[in-house]
Amino acid sequence: MSDLLHFSEHTLQEVALVFMVVVYIARITWFLRRFKAGGERQAPTGRMNTTKAKGILYSWANIAMPWAMESTRTKPLMYVQFAVFHIGVTVAIALSFVIPYWPTLLDSPSLVVLLQILIGAACLVGLVRLVRRVSNPYMRAISSPDDYFSLTLLTVWFFFAVLAVPNSAANGEWHLITYFIMTAFFLMYVPFSKISHYLYYPFTRYYFGKSMGYRGVYPLQHG
Amino acid sequence: MSKTKTRSHKAEKVIERMGEKLNRQIAGSMIACVHCGMCIDSCHYVLANPGDPTYAPPYKADRVRKLFKKHFDWTGRVIPWWVKAGSVYTDEDLEELKDIVFGKCTNCRRCSINCPMGVDFATFNRMARGLLVSVGVMPEGVAVVSKDQWEIGNQMGVLKEDYLETLEWMEEELQDELEDPDVAIPVDKTDCEVVYSINPREVKYDPRSIADAAKIFHAAGESWTMPSEGWDMTNFGLFSGDDLLGGSVAQRLYEKVSELRGKTLVISECGHGYRSTRCEGPNWAKYDVPFEMESSVLTMLRYIKEGRIKVDKSRNTAPVTFHDSCNNARSCGLFEEPRELLNLVCEDFREMYPNRTENYCCTGGGGAMSMSEYTPRRLKSASVKANQLKETGAEAVVTSCHNCVDGLTDVIRHYELGMEVTQLVNLVANALVIEEKVAVPVEEPVVAEPEEAEALPLAGRTILVADDEPDQVEFLATVLEDNGATVYRASNSDEALEQARRVKPDLLTLDLHMPGRDVGEVFEIMRKDPDLEDLKICVITGRPELRKLIYDRSVRRPEGYVDKPVDEERLLLNVRKVLELAHEHEEAAP
Numbered sequence: 100m101s102d103l104l105h106f107s108e109h110t111l112q113e114v115a116l117v118f119m120v121v122v123y124i125a126r127i128t129w130f131l132r133r134f135k136a137g138g139e140r141q142a143p144t145g146r147m148n149t150t151k152a153k154g155i156l157y158s159w160a161n162i163a164m165p166w167a168m169e170s171t172r173t174k175p176l177m178y179v180q181f182a183v184f185h186i187g188v189t190v191a192i193a194l195s196f197v198i199p200y201w202p203t204l205l206d207s208p209s210l211v212v213l214l215q216i217l218i219g220a221a222c223l224v225g226l227v228r229l230v231r232r233v234s235n236p237y238m239r240a241i242s243s244p245d246d247y248f249s250l251t252l253l254t255v256w257f258f259f260a261v262l263a264v265p266n267s268a269a270n271g272e273w274h275l276i277t278y279f280i281m282t283a284f285f286l287m288y289v290p291f292s293k294i295s296h297y298l299y300y301p302f303t304r305y306y307f308g309k310s311m312g313y314r315g316v317y318p319l320q321h322g
Numbered sequence: 323m324s325k326t327k328t329r330s331h332k333a334e335k336v337i338e339r340m341g342e343k344l345n346r347q348i349a350g351s352m353i354a355c356v357h358c359g360m361c362i363d364s365c366h367y368v369l370a371n372p373g374d375p376t377y378a379p380p381y382k383a384d385r386v387r388k389l390f391k392k393h394f395d396w397t398g399r400v401i402p403w404w405v406k407a408g409s410v411y412t413d414e415d416l417e418e419l420k421d422i423v424f425g426k427c428t429n430c431r432r433c434s435i436n437c438p439m440g441v442d443f444a445t446f447n448r449m450a451r452g453l454l455v456s457v458g459v460m461p462e463g464v465a466v467v468s469k470d471q472w473e474i475g476n477q478m479g480v481l482k483e484d485y486l487e488t489l490e491w492m493e494e495e496l497q498d499e500l501e502d503p504d505v506a507i508p509v510d511k512t513d514c515e516v517v518y519s520i521n522p523r524e525v526k527y528d529p530r531s532i533a534d535a536a537k538i539f540h541a542a543g544e545s546w547t548m549p550s551e552g553w554d555m556t557n558f559g560l561f562s563g564d565d566l567l568g569g570s571v572a573q574r575l576y577e578k579v580s581e582l583r584g585k586t587l588v589i590s591e592c593g594h595g596y597r598s599t600r601c602e603g604p605n606w607a608k609y610d611v612p613f614e615m616e617s618s619v620l621t622m623l624r625y626i627k628e629g630r631i632k633v634d635k636s637r638n639t640a641p642v643t644f645h646d647s648c649n650n651a652r653s654c655g656l657f658e659e660p661r662e663l664l665n666l667v668c669e670d671f672r673e674m675y676p677n678r679t680e681n682y683c684c685t686g687g688g689g690a691m692s693m694s695e696y697t698p699r700r701l702k703s704a705s706v707k708a709n710q711l712k713e714t715g716a717e718a719v720v721t722s723c724h725n726c727v728d729g730l731t732d733v734i735r736h737y738e739l740g741m742e743v744t745q746l747v748n749l750v751a752n753a754l755v756i757e758e759k760v761a762v763p764v765e766e767p768v769v770a771e772p773e774e775a776e777a778l779p780l781a782g783r784t785i786l787v788a789d790d791e792p793d794q795v796e797f798l799a800t801v802l803e804d805n806g807a808t809v810y811r812a813s814n815s816d817e818a819l820e821q822a823r824r825v826k827p828d829l830l831t832l833d834l835h836m837p838g839r840d841v842g843e844v845f846e847i848m849r850k851d852p853d854l855e856d857l858k859i860c861v862i863t864g865r866p867e868l869r870k871l872i873y874d875r876s877v878r879r880p881e882g883y884v885d886k887p888v889d890e891e892r893l894l895l896n897v898r899k900v901l902e903l904a905h906e907h908e909e910a911a912p
Binding site: 126137141142145146161169174181235245296302306310316321 | 406610
């Protein structure tokens with residue numbers, strides 16, 4: 100292993116990770132301290148069996164219930180894309196810990212293939228999403244440079260993650276070095292980009308679910 | 323060379339006040355959108371305007387979100403172009419924002435419940451409205467209605483004497499109908515179980531719904547009253563985003579109920595009124611309400627379940643469908659009870675699809691009915707609702723919202739669906755079985771003989787019917803003539819003025835959209851003409867947005883108002899009210 104690869108796998112990742120955590124803590128602190136949560140004084144409305152707690156749980160679980168919202172129910176392909184893309188992100192991030200700290204896990208050829216399929220599928224979805232963002236007039240109208248860049252960054256990162264999964268330097272280290280440098284960049288860029296949505300997701304879903312549960316709107320009823 | 327952009331006073335205030343309005347829920351919604359586009363086709367504006375991305379919820383949301391990013395978010399402050407952050411600098415910028423937040427969204431919350439991230443666009447759109455209103459940037463109708471609610475205490479500027487007079491009139495109608503002089507609409511009675519609050523629209527355009535509610539309370543043997551002040555349960559603060567107005571209006575009602583020591587505040591069928599009074603008001607006013615509050619839908623259902631009233635569904639045989647008000651369904655969870663009630667009082671109830679929390683807006687929500695400048699846009703977006711209605715095959719659409727009644731009436735007329743719009747209170751009242759009446763022999767209908775013409779309710783009255791639709795003229799004239807009136811006809815505004823001056827009728831029924839001179843102008847001329855000082859005018863229109871043509875003028879307002887399509891009963895009730903016949907009859911009684 101070259102010094103550059105070692106540095107990329109370890110020091111660079113650790114610094115990037117610490118940076119990301121520090122910025123995330125700062126952002127969450129800012130979010131919680133700068134903005135006060137609104138409360139509800141009125142008595143609950145709607146069906147008697149709905150509560151704030153149920154609403155919050157339903158809201159959080161919404162991500163795993165494509166049948167709950169019309170937007171996901173009527174677009175199953177979009178939901179599949181969402182699932183594949185985010186599974187790919189999780190696996191590709193996990194890979195950045197596995198390679199330096201638990202490389203023997205990748206000795207299993209079948210696991211390597213599985214991870215490559217998962218990340219490869221996410222890469223494909225990334226491409227599809229990019230095409231959609233560019234070609235669909237609605238998506239184009241709502242997209243910012245950050246949207247395009249974040250999606251491109253992740254798609255390219257997936258590509259290198261697929262190559263990095265076997266953790267083999269037999270044909271050179273460039274793909275591993277690229278993957279780890281991109282991971283580090285990704286970690287440092289995320290807090291300032293739309294990719295940080297997952298940091299706020301639990302909060303937005305929490306407050307929306309709390310209100311909708313208290314008002315008897317959640318769980319959603321439709322016909 | 324860097325150049326600092328100057329900001330207008332109003333724009334400065336909008337930015338400054340935005341910081342005060344942001345709470346964690348709104349800030350979360352500002353940050354968390356990933357522009358995934360999943361919510362786009364949940365919006366009726368999008369569906370009715372294919373290919374126009376400016377109606378897309380995230381696009382509209384970004385017009386507000388850019389301010390947040392520019393002034394409150396880290397990345398937007400440093401590299402605004404990267405995340406499309408931006409600000410407002412001129413009053414023109416604020417006007418553009420007004421066009422989006424008032425003119426392209428009804429705050430129906432359909433995109434909010436369809437957002438995978440939990441972004442509640444409707445809530446921060448309302449916040450943006452409030453910011454604009456705070457600097458005086460708003461549609462004219464919003465300003466007019468808000469002013470009425472601040473100054474007169476209700477959003478339609480109904481004066482106390484008119485309100486009380488209408489209650490008296492409805493009380494008399496009910497006494498006649500039930501042949502029971504003890505039936506009452508009590509006002510300011512203390513220590514009642516129920517204090518009933520209404521929408522000023524009921525006083526002005528739909529007094530029958532007050533009588534229907536009173537009939538139900540009477541049949542249930544309820545101890546109830548209506549307040550003489552603070553009776554308006556609607557709240558334009560919800561639409562304008564003005565929390566101060568919202569809190570003030572809600573508190574006025576809460577304090578009146580407390581003063582009367584009422585146990586439950588019953589809110590008549592109105593989506594935004596229910597949401598404002600029941601759910602948002604205590605928060606706007608920071609007021610802990612010491613009594614219970616419920617929708618009249620729940621009250622009526624409770625009466626039936628408790629056996630306090632009996633209903634006969636065979637009295638409502640026409641096929642009906644139900645339109646869920648956005649505020650009831652998506653903000654208050656009120657969607658099962660109306661259906662339960664409908665199934666008890668109607669023989670043929672058909673669902674509209676989608677429904678409940680996924681129903682589409684009537685397109686008149688969010689105060690849209692008061693913003694006439696956006697009417698063409700609203701009616702175009704209503705094609706979605708029109709298709710929904712049409713597919714049910716129902717003859718009538720029932721809704722628990724007065725705003726939706728107006729919105730749907732407009733949709734039905736515009737798309738020529740030929741449906742009626744009604745409310746649960748009307749259906750329940752119609753299905754009501756009043757035991758006492760069974761024992762009373764039913765009188766044979768009186769056939770008007772020529773010599774009995776004096777006994778007809780409009781006998782001796784001269785009425786001028788002004789409308790450019792021949793069918794409408796014939797219908798109105800026939801009904802009025804059958805009830806004893808002498809009817810003259812005019813088919814345009816100039817002819818109406820000429821006939822009014824020549825015939826000097828007791829009453830003019832005036833369509834607001836006719837060929838010839840501007841009807842508003844003709845109305846003003848008539849009002850200023852000393853020879854027509856006694857002329858009563860009842861506006862009959864299918865275009866409620868044209869009301870402002872009349873109401874904006876600094877002359878006496880019309881004495882009556884009826885929405886098209888007109889039915890015989892409503893026409894006669896309003897005409898008699900305008901001519902004050904009910905009062906005269908009482909005086910003439912031995």
